[in-house]
Amino acid sequence: MSAQRQASSASQTPHISPAELSYLWSSLALPNNPIRPDGRSPTQFRPLSAETDILPGTNGSARVGFADGTQAIVGVKAEVEKTVAAADVSSLSQRAQEQFGENQDGEGKSSATTTGHGSWVQMSIEIPGYRDDDALPVFLSEMMREPLVESVSSGGNADGEMAGGLKGRLVINRRWHWRLYIDVLLLSQPLSYPLPLLSLTTHLALLSTKLPKLKSLGEEDPFFDDDWDAAEYLYPRSQSRLASALQLRPPVTLLVISVGENVIFDPSRDEIAVADTLLAISVARDGGSDALKVLSIRTVDPPSRLTQPGMPNAENPASLESAAVAEQAVNGEEIPGVWRPRRGGVKRNTVAKMVKLVLQKGGVGEEVLEGLEGVEVG
Amino acid sequence: METVKTKDSAPGAATRPQRQRQSNELRKIFLKTGLIPSASGSSYLEFEPSPALAAARSTPKSLIPPSSALKLACTVHGPKPLPRSATFSPNLVLTTHVKYAPFAARKRKGHIRDASERDLGVHLETALRGVIVAERWPKSGLDITITIIEAEDDRWWGDAPDSHDAPWGMMNVLAGCITAASAAIADARIDCLDLVAGGVAAIVSDGDDAAPRLVLDCDPAEHWSILSACVVAYMPSRDEITELWLKGDGSKAVLSADDKRLGNEALLDGAVDAARGAHTVLAEAVRESAERYAGLALGGPAR
Numbered sequence: 001m002s003a004q005r006q007a008s009s010a011s012q013t014p015h016i017s018p019a020e021l022s023y024l025w026s027s028l029a030l031p032n033n034p035i036r037p038d039g040r041s042p043t044q045f046r047p048l049s050a051e052t053d054i055l056p057g058t059n060g061s062a063r064v065g066f067a068d069g070t071q072a073i074v075g076v077k078a079e080v081e082k083t084v085a086a087a088d089v090s091s092l093s094q095r096a097q098e099q100f101g102e103n104q105d106g107e108g109k110s111s112a113t114t115t116g117h118g119s120w121v122q123m124s125i126e127i128p129g130y131r132d133d134d135a136l137p138v139f140l141s142e143m144m145r146e147p148l149v150e151s152v153s154s155g156g157n158a159d160g161e162m163a164g165g166l167k168g169r170l171v172i173n174r175r176w177h178w179r180l181y182i183d184v185l186l187l188s189q190p191l192s193y194p195l196p197l198l199s200l201t202t203h204l205a206l207l208s209t210k211l212p213k214l215k216s217l218g219e220e221d222p223f224f225d226d227d228w229d230a231a232e233y234l235y236p237r238s239q240s241r242l243a244s245a246l247q248l249r250p251p252v253t254l255l256v257i258s259v260g261e262n263v264i265f266d267p268s269r270d271e272i273a274v275a276d277t278l279l280a281i282s283v284a285r286d287g288g289s290d291a292l293k294v295l296s297i298r299t300v301d302p303p304s305r306l307t308q309p310g311m312p313n314a315e316n317p318a319s320l321e322s323a324a325v326a327e328q329a330v331n332g333e334e335i336p337g338v339w340r341p342r343r344g345g346v347k348r349n350t351v352a353k354m355v356k357l358v359l360q361k362g363g364v365g366e367e368v369l370e371g372l373e374g375v376e377v378g
Numbered sequence: 379m380e381t382v383k384t385k386d387s388a389p390g391a392a393t394r395p396q397r398q399r400q401s402n403e404l405r406k407i408f409l410k411t412g413l414i415p416s417a418s419g420s421s422y423l424e425f426e427p428s429p430a431l432a433a434a435r436s437t438p439k440s441l442i443p444p445s446s447a448l449k450l451a452c453t454v455h456g457p458k459p460l461p462r463s464a465t466f467s468p469n470l471v472l473t474t475h476v477k478y479a480p481f482a483a484r485k486r487k488g489h490i491r492d493a494s495e496r497d498l499g500v501h502l503e504t505a506l507r508g509v510i511v512a513e514r515w516p517k518s519g520l521d522i523t524i525t526i527i528e529a530e531d532d533r534w535w536g537d538a539p540d541s542h543d544a545p546w547g548m549m550n551v552l553a554g555c556i557t558a559a560s561a562a563i564a565d566a567r568i569d570c571l572d573l574v575a576g577g578v579a580a581i582v583s584d585g586d587d588a589a590p591r592l593v594l595d596c597d598p599a600e601h602w603s604i605l606s607a608c609v610v611a612y613m614p615s616r617d618e619i620t621e622l623w624l625k626g627d628g629s630k631a632v633l634s635a636d637d638k639r640l641g642n643e644a645l646l647d648g649a650v651d652a653a654r655g656a657h658t659v660l661a662e663a664v665r666e667s668a669e670r671y672a673g674l675a676l677g678g679p680a681r
Contacts, residue, residue: 118544138496146625150544279622286629294642296625297608301504308468309513341469344571345508345613345620348650352643359640 016273018310018339025274025339029260037270043357043364045266048200050375052208060209060234064201068268071187072197074205076234080172080222081120081179116167118149120177123202125184127194139300141184144199147251147282147295148206165248169234176222178211180234192269193300195280199253203372206250209234251284251295252368256354257302258346263354265364277346278302281358283365292365294355302342310339394534395430395444397593397600402648404595404655405447409557411565411667419454419566421663423558425530425550428597442535445599446484448550449528452558454566456520464519469512471519474503476555482529483547494545498552501623505556505611506563508620509570522562524555531599544625546580546598549609552623553578556611557656564664567671572613573664574620575657579648580607581628581641590630592644594652605630608645612653622646 016024027035034042047067055061058075065071123145125137149167170178182205184198210231212224225231235249257267257275264271272278278300283292312335334340358365399405406426414420427447434444457470464471476498478487491499506522530547556576563570580596582604583589590605598604606626610619628641639647 133496135496135500138493139500142493142497146544150626293627293629294624295627297622297642298624299504299620299622301500301507305507305512306469341513343508343511344616345611345618346622347618348646351619351622351646355640355642 016270016307018308019337021274021304021307022310022337022339024270025259026337028264028271028274029262031261034259034262034264036264036268038268040266042262042264043367045368045371046268048197050200050204052204052375059211060205060207062201062204062208064197064204066197068191069188070191070194070197072194072201073185073187074198074201075183075185076205076209077181077183078209078211078234079179079181081177083171083175083177116165116170116177118167120167120170121145121149121180121182123148123182123184125186125198127186127190129189140195140198143195143280143282143296143298144184144202144253145182147253147284148202150251150295166234166250172214172222173219175219182206192267193255193272193278195253195300196255196266199282200368200372203250203252204375207233207235207372207375249285249369251282252365252372253280253282253296254358254364254368255280255300256358258350258354263350263357265357272303273307274304275302276304276342277350277354279351279354281355283358283369285369291361292359292363292369294359297351297355299346304342307339307341309341312338393439393444394536395428395597395600397597398429401591401593402651404652405597407557407656407659409561409659409663411561411663412670414451414453417453417455417562417566419562419564419568421452421558421561421565422450423452423554423561424449425554428600430600445534445597446528446531447597448526448530448554450524450526450551450554450558452522452524452555452562454520454522454559454562454568456566457515457518457568458520460517460519466517468516470510470515472503472507472510472512473519473521474499474506474559475521475523476502476526477524478526478529482526484531484535494548498548498555501552501609501621502555502559505574505576505621506559508611508618509560509572509574509613510563510568511571514569520568522559524559526551526555530597534599544604546596546604546607549578549580549607549623550595550598552576552609553652553656556609556621557660561660561663561667565667572615573657573660574611574613575653575660576609576611577649577651577653577656578607578609579645579652581605581626581630581645592648594648594655606641606645608642608649610646610649610653612650612657614654614657619646619650 048064050062050064052062054063055075059078060076061074063071063073123141125141126132127137130137170180172178182202184202186194186198210233213230213232214222215225216223254265255267256279257264257272258277259275267275280298280300281294282296284295286293357363408424409421411421413422425448428445430444460467460471476495477491478495480487480489530550532545532547553576556574560574564573578596579592579594581590582593582596582601584602596604606628608624611621612619624642624645628645
């Protein structure tokens with residue numbers, strides 16, 4: 001029990017010996033040219049297979065599987081719900097004015113209809129071996145929901161339909177809105193930190209999500225077209241190739257580690273075990289321009305702090321020692337080849353470097369988003 | 379937009395608190411250690427209430443207080459042996475528990491921790507795990523419990539929840555939790571790498587025509603909308619961050635002309651500056667705690 005409690009925010013502490021940890025760390029920390037256990041380049045992702053629209057009972061769904069056998073399914077369901085009147089001091093007085101004079105209608109309405117509420121998007125994550133109130137599922141769902149409801153497109157280029165981001169899209173009229181349930185199911189044991197897998201699956205499921213076409217107008221009670229073929233995508237898309245690059249897309253959360261001076265993307269479980277820093281960075285395309293923007297950054301507790309330290313030969317009674325090494329060990333200095341659990345935090349310039357690698361033009365963020373565009377949706 | 383202009387001048391509307399501080403000026407922090415004798419270490423932290431609250435007390439315009447200020451108590455129990463049933467752990471087992479009192483926020487919180495409280499607990503754990511030298515206490519546990527007596531507002535109470543309705547108050551709460559927990563751990567005489575302090579910076583926009591700007595230690599009730607905010611747990615002597623939580627889109631911030639930093643970098647630097655400020659208060663509180671302890675050791679009155 002305590003082992004699981006310890007590993008709450010990151011994945012389980014892996015059972016690798018201190019010698020292996022030290023070997024792994026030093027090969028990942030090689031200056032400018034890290035050697036990863038599976039031979040990938042630092043920015044290369046693991047191969048994955050993806051499909052969408054697999055569950056007919058949902059508004060949108062997706063399945064993503066990594067080559068190591070971890071799989072996740074996401075189903076998105078939408079419900080129509082009545083909006084509880086917002087307790088806004090100014091809108092109360094506005095409403096009073098409207099009742100008396102009915103002088104302002106256009107502006108007040110438009111501002112009321114473009115805003116939504118973050119709690120209209122609900123996310124639940126099911127991971128085998130964890131209770132649903134354990135720290136890992138809670139932390140993961142907050143981490144993924146946060147950028148989702150945050151992603152307000154600020155550019156004027158995104159036409160009225162998507163003006164308030166995802167939350168704005170959920171507004172039907174002043175009295176009704178959609179409530180979105182995103183249910184994430186990890187089918188296999190979490191072999192590595194499941195965040196990238198779950199984030200990619202959620203992204204694809206949201207892209208394939210369709211809402212029934214609205215037939216009623218304005219402030220009427222909502223009434224929908226019962227033809228599913230006429231349904232509209234939650235994230236609207238246009239035909240032209242050029243415009244599609246500028247459209248609002250759900251954000252993606254990337255897992256990035258730093259080892260020594262190196263920054264490594266999509267780490268496997270063993271690589272996370274030796275990471276000095278573990279960051280989850282959520283990015284999305286800016287509404288107006290082609291550039292990417294950061295929506296959220298969170299540090300994840302790296303499991304390397306909980307690993308068992310290695311014992312230098314000098315302290316080991318089973319081996320012969322030399323006085324010089326013994327002195328070094330007493331001083332608590334780092335001895336090459338002997339694993340020490342990581343201590344302390346991350347330097348600011350390391351964070352800046354990690355963010356820059358994600359954001360830069362032609363960088364990892366763009367690559368991932370383009371790869372996801374390539375998945376056939378619908 | 380016309381609707382914005384009518385908001386403040388609407389008849390009967392209470393006035394919104396305004397930020398009186400400079401953009402790089404922090405609120406005063408009250409931090410005292412050792413108030414809970416049964417715990418091995420404890421601390422109490424309070425943020426300075428905004429001037430709007432004092433004004434509302436003297437000349438009330440509304441029955442509802444205009445803003446709230448953070449108040450929290452932190453207790454540390456341990457290091458203590460793990461229960462017999464627990465599996466072997468070569469490291470200190472750190473447990474963090476953050477709970478809002480039911481009356482802490484404007485909306486009542488239940489007695490069972492909800493998702494946001496658990497989330498805060500995980501953030502706090504990440505912040506502290508980097509500071510504590512865990513292998514020094516094998517087979518031991520350390521419980522850190524924080525009770526939030528009064529929470530920060532997420533926005534001005536008169537505003538309808540809208541597109542900027544994210545729980546911004548939580549970020550201030552987390553910064554307070556980090557600073558208080560750090561003081562309580564020092565009060566429990568658990569040696570750490572450094573005193574870790576929490577700080578918040580935000581990119582805020584006041585009104586629709588004002589350019590978004592960077593402020594340190596923002597009180598969410600004092601601003602129209604917060605575009606992006608960042609909390610750090612920062613160790614000044616090592617210049618390292620053990621916990622970083624940034625959210626929102628800060629790419630539209632207007633920094634000074636010669637400032638070439640990105641929005642998120644400016645936020646991070648701002649939060650670190652705020653944490654440096656909190657660190658001075660923290661160091662003073664820990665010194666007081668040490669003096670009290672030294673007094674005890676020399677045969678002073680039992681506490």
